[in-house]
Amino acid sequence: MNVTAVMIMLQHRHGAAAIAVYFLARTAAPYLFSRPVVSAMPPRLIGSAWASSQATLALLMLGLALFNQNDALLVILLAVAGVLQSATAAWLMHIAEVTSQDDRKALITAISTGTSVAIVVGPALGGILSSWGGLLSVFAFDSATFAASLLLVPWSGLPASLRQQAAQWSAAQLLLRALIPVKPHMNAWVWPLAAVWIAFGLFGGLLTAIETPVFATLKGFSPDQIGAAISAYGLGGLVIFLASTLFGFSNGYLSTSAVAVTGVLAWTLGANWLLYPAFFVTGLGFALVNSAARVAFAEVFARSNVQTSEAWAWVNQLSLFTSVTSYLTAWIYFSLGDNLHLISGAVVALGFTCLAFGVLWDVASKQRATTAVTGHVQKAAASEVQ
Incomplete structure (x- = not known):
């Protein structure tokens, strides 16, 4: 809070x-x-x-x-x-x-x-x-x-049977x-997916860095109005959380980033009354992207010779890289000037770039799945002939 x-x-x-x-x-x-x-x-x-x-x-x-x-x-x-x-x-x-x-x-x-x-x-x-x-x-x-x-x-009063000894590491170690960095041995598909993840991370990180300045300076929002708008973003994420928890919803399409881009565009250009629903749509879109990206990573990890925990640790390190990079970029930008219109436009442009990456990934994934199915069918047909 x-x-x-x-x-x-x-x-x-x-x-x-x-x-x-x-x-x-x-x-x-x-x-x-x-x-x-x-x-x-x-x-x-x-x-x-x-x-x-x-x-x-x-x-x-x-x-x-x-x-x-x-x-x-x-x-x-x-x-x-x-x-x-x-x-x-x-x-x-x-x-x-x-x-x-x-x-x-x-x-x-x-x-x-x-x-x-x-x-x-x-x-x-x-x-x-x-x-x-x-x-x-x-x-x-x-x-x-x-x-x-x-x-x-x-x-x-935790159960004594579960109190196994921890590995001994020094503070420096x-x-x-x-x-x-974690470098899991995975198939080639992980690298374009990592690029998409980094792009989305930069998009979200820069949006987080500019949202309060835009609300306060360009939109003239009071502190309680800013809090309510950010809550609307969280409400969008909560909708996806409830859908996945209660109804087993899972999104596998990175092209759903179009929802987030639409929300950010409406937030940047829309009137003040539109900002609350725009931020709700933005939160909904980022939750959909997060779900799709994690589904894609899970599929790649399933086809890779790597420990799952180490692979997800690597994803977390990618998240750290994007967060640090986006906040550092925002700090340098705002230290040199305060043109919020320019950086808002850059964030929107980055959003459309992420959307393009998402569409390309979905198309490539569909082609890969079709190729795999065709290969299985051909192998089955060859076995029957033999």
């Missing part, structure tokens, strides 16, 4: 470049350091580590509620909080896996539902609290939620392990 409030504050005090730096810190720090933190923790201590991290986050948010005048220190501490939140998310899933059979399904459902609801409610609530009581009310609310989670999650 504090993400929206801090974005609005940084836009007001320092402009768009500060928002890009903030997202860069919030993205890079968890990817670089959360994996070493998680790997270093023995499984027998995971429950206690999760609880300690939640308590630390509660105290950290309370401190930021009272002392948030230094913006540079604020960004650094929120980056540290991002590392802890990323680590606790992994530990929470471990806790869910080792709880009793009766509690497991309910806890995992609660985790998934809570995340989806937070995407929708968080930005709007952050904008409203920011308008009402500034960062004090935002961070105080966050502190209370972290403290309350200690009472809701069964983090103590763990950090180096997080930085080393």
Whole structure:
């Protein structure tokens, strides 16, 4: 929830470049350091580590509620909080896996539902609290939620049979392990798919970096209106989440990026009343693209001689690369100038480029599938003749 409030504050005090730096810190720090933190923790201590991290986050948010005048220190501490939140998310899933059979399904459902609801409610609530009581009310609310989670999650008394010994790594080895690129041995189709994934990542990253400046400067939105608009984006993603969870929906076409491009185009050129539905459509489109890309990666990995976990780690590293690149690009751009119309046009153009990539991928995938079917038919016919 504090993400929206801090974005609005940084836009007001320092402009768009500060928002890009903030997202860069919030993205890079968890990817670089959360994996070493998680790997270093023995499984027998995971429950206690999760609880300690939640308590630390509660105290950290309370401190930021009272002392948030230094913006540079604020960004650094929120980056540290991002590392802890990323680590606790992994530990929470471990806790869910080792709880009793009766509690497991309910806890995992609660985790998934809570995340989806937070995407929708968080930005709007952050904008409203920011308008009402500034960062004090935002961070105080966050502190209370972290403290309350200690009472809701069964983090103590994990089964002893699941407390296997963790691999021993030094801090330096763990950090180096997080930085080393994963190079899975996969078939040639993975490289064009990776290019498509990077293009979409840059599209989404740049959109994230400019959305608050555009809302605040070009559209004249108030903090609560910005929060509501970002919530509309999250609502689009929630629709896809519910469709996949409740009805087994799965999208296999990257050309559905046309939905996201349409939403961004309407957001850039449309009147203010159109911005909420435009951002909903944008969120819907990015959720469809994310689903299609993950389906495509899964199909490629299934035909490759590689460990699935390592392959997905490689995809996550691609995501890190695109996030860092997009936020760094936005920071450099806004440091040199503040022409929001120009960079908005560039984001729209990048969206159409992604759409072209998506269409090409879908056409090539269809041809590959047709070729495979034809080959099986010919082999079957040859076997019958023999």
